[in-house]
Every structure is written in structure tokens, then in C-alpha cells.
Amino acid sequence: MYNTEVRGPLILGNKSLSQITADITSPLYARPKFWWIVGMGISSIMMLLGFWAIYVTISQGIGTWGVNNTVGWGWAIINFVWWIGIGHAGTAFSIFLLILRQEWRSSINRAAEAMTVVAVGCAAIFPALHMGRIWDAFFILPYPNTRGPLWVNYNSPLFWDFIAISAYLLISASFWYLGMIPDFATIRDHAKSKIKKAAYGFFAMGWRGSVGEWKRYEGLSYILGGIAAVLVVSVHSIVSTDFAVSVEPGWHTTIFPPYFVVGAIFSGFAMVMTLMIILRKIYKFEEYVTNAHLDKVAKILMFVSLIMGTAYLTEIFTAWYSGNEYEIFTFFHNRITGEFTKQFWAMFIFNAIVPQLMWFKKIRSNLVIVFIISILINVGMWFERFNIVVTSLSKNYLPSAWATYTPTFVEIAMYIGTLGIFIFGVLLFFKYIPMIAISEVKAVNKHQVKK
Amino acid sequence: MDTQYLLGVYKEEETLLAAFRKLKEQEIEIEDVFTPYPIHEILENHGRKSKITVVGWFYGLFATLGVLAFLIYTAVIDWPLNYGGKPSNAFPSFLVITIVLTIFSITILSLFTFSWRANLWPSNEKPIYHPEATDDKFVILVKKEKVDTGKAESLMKECGAIEVIEK
Numbered sequence: 054m055y056n057t058e059v060r061g062p063l064i065l066g067n068k069s070l071s072q073i074t075a076d077i078t079s080p081l082y083a084r085p086k087f088w089w090i091v092g093m094g095i096s097s098i099m100m101l102l103g104f105w106a107i108y109v110t111i112s113q114g115i116g117t118w119g120v121n122n123t124v125g126w127g128w129a130i131i132n133f134v135w136w137i138g139i140g141h142a143g144t145a146f147s148i149f150l151l152i153l154r155q156e157w158r159s160s161i162n163r164a165a166e167a168m169t170v171v172a173v174g175c176a177a178i179f180p181a182l183h184m185g186r187i188w189d190a191f192f193i194l195p196y197p198n199t200r201g202p203l204w205v206n207y208n209s210p211l212f213w214d215f216i217a218i219s220a221y222l223l224i225s226a227s228f229w230y231l232g233m234i235p236d237f238a239t240i241r242d243h244a245k246s247k248i249k250k251a252a253y254g255f256f257a258m259g260w261r262g263s264v265g266e267w268k269r270y271e272g273l274s275y276i277l278g279g280i281a282a283v284l285v286v287s288v289h290s291i292v293s294t295d296f297a298v299s300v301e302p303g304w305h306t307t308i309f310p311p312y313f314v315v316g317a318i319f320s321g322f323a324m325v326m327t328l329m330i331i332l333r334k335i336y337k338f339e340e341y342v343t344n345a346h347l348d349k350v351a352k353i354l355m356f357v358s359l360i361m362g363t364a365y366l367t368e369i370f371t372a373w374y375s376g377n378e379y380e381i382f383t384f385f386h387n388r389i390t391g392e393f394t395k396q397f398w399a400m401f402i403f404n405a406i407v408p409q410l411m412w413f414k415k416i417r418s419n420l421v422i423v424f425i426i427s428i429l430i431n432v433g434m435w436f437e438r439f440n441i442v443v444t445s446l447s448k449n450y451l452p453s454a455w456a457t458y459t460p461t462f463v464e465i466a467m468y469i470g471t472l473g474i475f476i477f478g479v480l481l482f483f484k485y486i487p488m489i490a491i492s493e494v495k496a497v498n499k500h501q502v503k504k
Numbered sequence: 505m506d507t508q509y510l511l512g513v514y515k516e517e518e519t520l521l522a523a524f525r526k527l528k529e530q531e532i533e534i535e536d537v538f539t540p541y542p543i544h545e546i547l548e549n550h551g552r553k554s555k556i557t558v559v560g561w562f563y564g565l566f567a568t569l570g571v572l573a574f575l576i577y578t579a580v581i582d583w584p585l586n587y588g589g590k591p592s593n594a595f596p597s598f599l600v601i602t603i604v605l606t607i608f609s610i611t612i613l614s615l616f617t618f619s620w621r622a623n624l625w626p627s628n629e630k631p632i633y634h635p636e637a638t639d640d641k642f643v644i645l646v647k648k649e650k651v652d653t654g655k656a657e658s659l660m661k662e663c664g665a666i667e668v669i670e671k
Contacts, residue, residue: 069640070540070639070640071639071640074639074640195574195578203583203585204578204579204582204583204585206585206587207575207579207594207597207598207601208587208590208594208597212601213600213601213604216601216604216605216608217604219608220604220605220607220608220611223608223611223612224607224608224611227611227615231615231618234624235540235541235638238638239540239638239639241638242632242635242636242637242638242639243635243638243639254627255626255627256626258619258624258625258626258628259623259624259625259628259629259630260624260638261538261630261632261633261637261638262538262539262540262637262638263536263537263538264536264537264546264547264550264551265536265551265554265621265622265623266622266623266624267539267542267543267547268547268553268554269554269556269618269621269622270542270618270622271542271547272554272556272557272560272618273556273560273614273615273618275557276556276557276560276610276614277611277614280564280607280610280611281607281611283603283607284604284607287600287603287604288604291600291604294600492540492541492542493541495540495541496541496542499517499541
């Protein structure tokens with residue numbers, strides 16, 4: 054049983070059930086604040102820039118990017134892996150903790166899942182455009198066609214990737230939506246305005262909280278939870294096989310799948326932390342997202358950071374121990390030292406060393422520092438993907454084929470565009486969806502009041 | 505006015521559970537219970553168990569077999585292609601797609617099953633007996649023609665109902 058005396062309460066302020074409803078739904082009824090409108094404006098401009106970059110890429114081709122024959126994967130793949138990593142947190146968070154029956158997930162899971170859906174959507178843009186001729190993208194579907202029939206190659210990690218990302222996007226969106234049905238019903242019955250009643254009523258699909266509904270709802274949650282837990286692990290393992298299956302120094306290692314999965318959870322949890330600190334501050338949700346919640350996320354980050362550090366050291370050790378000159382060159386002369394030293398050490402320090410500060414309770418409970426650390430982790434995780442993609446490709450077997458890589462403005466604009474989509478999506482979520490799972494928090498509250 | 509139902513409205517989970525037990529004990533048939541969050545004692549003791557998890561398992565079984573059959577048909581039987589001399593029936597690498605598509609199929613199929621069995625779909629017009637049952641009230645619903653109305657009403661009140669409504 055959850056012992057609140059040791060670990061701090063999950064909901065403060067002795068809330069009654071109707072108070073919980075009122076507190077969580079109040080941002081939905083309020084007029085949009087000034088900062089919200091400004092945020093929407095800025096993110097729209099960023100999105101416009103991104104759409105321009107997408108237009109240039111589609112109309113002129115991949116030649117507008119900085120990638121070349123040697124470094125064939127540039128920012129697009131770095132950002133794809135980065136976003137998909139962030140997109141892992143929501144599902145990892147809510148599903149692993151659901152299966153482990155951890156009640157503290159309830160205040161955070163909704164926001165984490167929202168983040169997941171938006172981030173995976175951002176991620177999907179990059180490989181789609183990297184195909185080059187996006188109008189032929191349907192070639193990747195296995196359908197009886199007029200070209201043979203030529204079926205797709207089921208041994209290709211790129212095809213696995215396509216299947217995995219599509220499935221992941223759909224399943225995380227369904228899981229998110231399923232959790233919102235009871236809350237939409239609450240708003241339908243609670244809202245004053247007719248438009249809100251009709252809109253939320255449409256999405257509530259006639260939910261009334263009857264026994265039959267709750268029974269099947271719980272059954273379905275556990276089905277989706279159980280299988281999506283497998284999916285979380287498999288999706289990022291599949292992303293890692295995009296690298297690990299090719300015979301490139303620094304990529305062709307068996308540590309890649311677990312290393313990628315852990316990295317994804319790490320960057321995702323860091324993003325959850327960033328978002329929750331902002332969210333609880335702006336909307337005064339300190340009573341629902343308590344210090345106890347953030348403390349737990351901080352501890353997870355600290356622990357996962359240890360795993361990351363171990364993985365980095367394991368890679369380096371294996372490269373040395375293998376005696377393979379190409380591996381040794383990549384790790385010791387193209388990462389630790391050499392052209393990409395800054396990026397390597399940024400990765401190592403931000404991911405493996407800085408989060409270790411959170412061993413100290415003083416630092417863990419200082420939210421300004423925790424906020425900065427969570428941002429640094431996301432920067433560090435971006436550099437990790439940079440290290441993997443660029444350093445291995447730029448100098449592999451044939452020195453005559455060596456090349457370097459710098460992104461063009463189009464690539465940078467596209468990245469800024471996806472950041473815009475992310476901010477835009479999160480702001481819409483703030484305004485139109487209850488940010489905390491109302492019905493779940495009510496169930497948690499029951500244990501809190503008894504104390 | 506002609507009314508069909510009797511609603512016992514409660515403010516707390518404890519009083520609702522007391523009433524639920526009492527009505528069960530007196531063999532008064534409870535039509536439905538509406539609560540703002542799932543209460544397991546009621547879910548377990550009211551009506552039939554949901555078989556959605558069992559159904560989900562079978563969806564998984566059929567999806568696994570279906571996906572594997574599709575992959576083997578297309579890549580081995582219909583149009584075997586030579587990828588660098590590797591065998592067409594590359595079973596281990598088929599498993600990746602099989603796992604992901606199985607998960608995908610279970611999700612889609614069990615979502616539709618849920619929608620069908622729990623009677624939930626967009627713009628559904630089910631009667632809402634008590635609008636606060638999704639907020640902070642717990643409601644027990646009995647059908648008048650099936651029970652002794654006077655007895656049910658007094659039992660509901662006895663267990664701490666804040667009001668008993670005819671609807």
C-alpha cells in the first residue's frame with residue numbers, strides 16, 4: 054500500500070470531489086490568457102517557417118539539405134529519433150506505472166500522453182520527407198500493385214520502422230482518448246455553454262459512468278496497457294535497428310536496442326518534468342502535481358541517467374576491447390577527440406553527469422535547478438543522436454569518402470517548425486482538454502482523505 | 505406523471521456501498537449504478553463480468569496467425585525475391601512486424617468491441633439520469649416495475665441517500 058507519510062501526499066488540500074472537478078476544468082471555461090495568445094502566435098510563426106521548409110524540400114528535393122553521399126542522414130534523422138524519444142515518455146509513463154499499479158501516475162499521465170501524441174506526430178514528418186518523393190510514399194504499403202506484384206521487403210528495418218511508428222501513433226492516441234472519455238462526460242454535464250456541452254458531449258460518446266461502462270473501460274485499459282508496454286519497448290528497439298543492422302562503425306552493436314529504449318525514456322521523462330513544472334506553475338496545480346510527484350520523476354531521471362552513463366562507457370569499452378580499428382577510430386578519434394569533441398562531451402556531461410546532482414535532496418527539491426537539468430537532458434539527448442548519426446557516417450572505412458556535415462537553413466527551419474507544432478499542440482491541449490485525469494484523481498483522492 | 509425509475513443519490517462512496525450491499529441483501533434488483541470513478545466492489549458484484557480481456561486475447565491469437573500468414577504468402581509464395589541470397593522465408597525477421605501488427609490489431613479490434621459492448625459512440629443519445637453522477641454524486645438506479653418501490657425507497661434513505669428521485 055502506498056504510504057503517504059514517508060513519500061509525501063499526492064493530493065493536497067483535502068479536496069472534495071466537486072472541488073476536484075472545478076479546479077481541473079476551470080482553465081477550460083476561462084478566457085484565454087494573454088501569454089496563451091502570444092504563445093500561439095509565436096508557435097504559429099515557427100510552424101509557418103517549418104511549412105516553408107517542407108515546401109522547399111518537396112518542390113526542390115533533398116538537395117536543399119546539407120546531407121551528402123557520405124553523411125546521408127543529417128538533422129532529419131537526428132530530429133526524428135529525438136522526437137520519437139520524447140514521444141516515448143507519455144506511454145512509458147502511464148503504461149508502466151498503470152501496470153505496476155502506481156497511483157502517482159494519475160496527476161501526470163494525461164499531460165505526458167498529450168505530449169507523446171504531438172511529439173510522435175512531429176517525428177513522423179522527418180522520415181516521410183527523407184524518402185525524397187513523398188508523393189510515392191504509398192509504395193511502402195504492402196498492397197497488390199501493378200509493379201510485379203512487388204511486395205515490400207519485410208527484412209528491412211526501415212519498413213519495420215514505418216509499421217512501428219504508425220502503430221505507436223495510433224495506439225498512444227487511442228489510449229489517450231480512452232482515458233479522456235469519462236472526463237469529457239464530466240465537462241458535458243458540468244459546462245454552462247451550449248457549444249461546450251455539445252462538443253464535449255460528442256466526444257464523451259454517451260458516457261454515464263455506469264457499471265457496464267466502467268467494467269469494460271478498466272478491461273480495455275489493461276489490454277491496451279499490457280500490449281502498449283510491449284510496443285514502447287519494441288518501437289524504439291526498431292528505431293535502433295535502423296542503425297544497428299547496417300555495418301557502420303559505432304552502429305553495428307547489440308547494445309543499441311536497450312540503449313535506445315532507455316535513452317527514449319530518459320529524454321521523455323525529462324520533457325515530462327519540464328512540462329509539469331511549467332503546467333503546475335501556470336495553472337496553480339501545485340495541489341495535484343505535488344512536490345512528491347516531481348520528486349519521483351527526478352529520482353527516475355537520476356537512475357536512468359546512471360544507465361545512460363553505463364551504456365556510454367560500455368560502448369567505449371567494447372570499441373577498445375574489440376580491437377577493431379574502425380570502431381576504435383570512431384570512438385576515440387571521432388567522438389572523444391577530434392572534429393566532434395564538443396558534441397560528444399555535451400552529450401556525456403548533460404546526460405550522464407549533470408543529472409547525478411539530483412542525488413541531493415536539496416537540489417531535487419529546488420525546482421529551478423530541476424527545470425534547468427531537465428532542459429539540459431533534452432539538449433544532451435539531441436547531441437547523443439547527433440553523435441550517433443553524424444560521427445559514424447562522416448568518417449568510416451574509406452578515407453577518400455570522408456566528408457563532414459553542416460545543416461542548411463532549410464533543415465534548421467524544419468526543426469524549428471516541429472518545435473512550433475509541439476508548442477502549438479501543447480497549448481491547444483492546455484486550453485481544450487482537462488490537463489489532469491479527473492476521474493483517476495478522484496479515485497486517488499479517496500485514499501488521501503482517509504488518512 | 506408516469507415515472508419508470510427510482511434514483512438513490514449519495515454523496516459518499518461509503519454510503520453508496522452500504523446501500524448497494526443492503527439492496528443486494530434484500531434481493532432488490534439494481535438496474536445500474538453511476539459513479540464518478542470506478543468502485544471495484546460494485547464492478548465485481550453487479551451483473552455479469554466483462555469478457556473483454558478474454559476477447560482481446562483471441563484477437564491477438566488471430567492477428568498473429570493472420571499477419572504471419574500474410575507475410576509468408578506475399579514474401580515466400582506469391583513473389584519470392586532474392587535479397588542478397590538470403591532465404592525468402594526469413595522467419596525471425598518476420599516476427600518484428602508480426603508483433604507490432606498484432607498489437608495494432610488488438611488495439612483497433614478491442615476499441616471497436618468496447619464501443620459496441622459499452623454502448624459508446626459519438627453523438628450517442630443515452631438518457632442521463634443524474635447529471636452530477638460524473639461529478640460528485642453516486643447514483644443507484646432501480647426499475648420501478650421490478651421492485652417493491654416503497655421498500656426500495658425506504659432502504660435507500662435508511663442508508664444515507666441525500667435524496668431519492670423518481671424519474
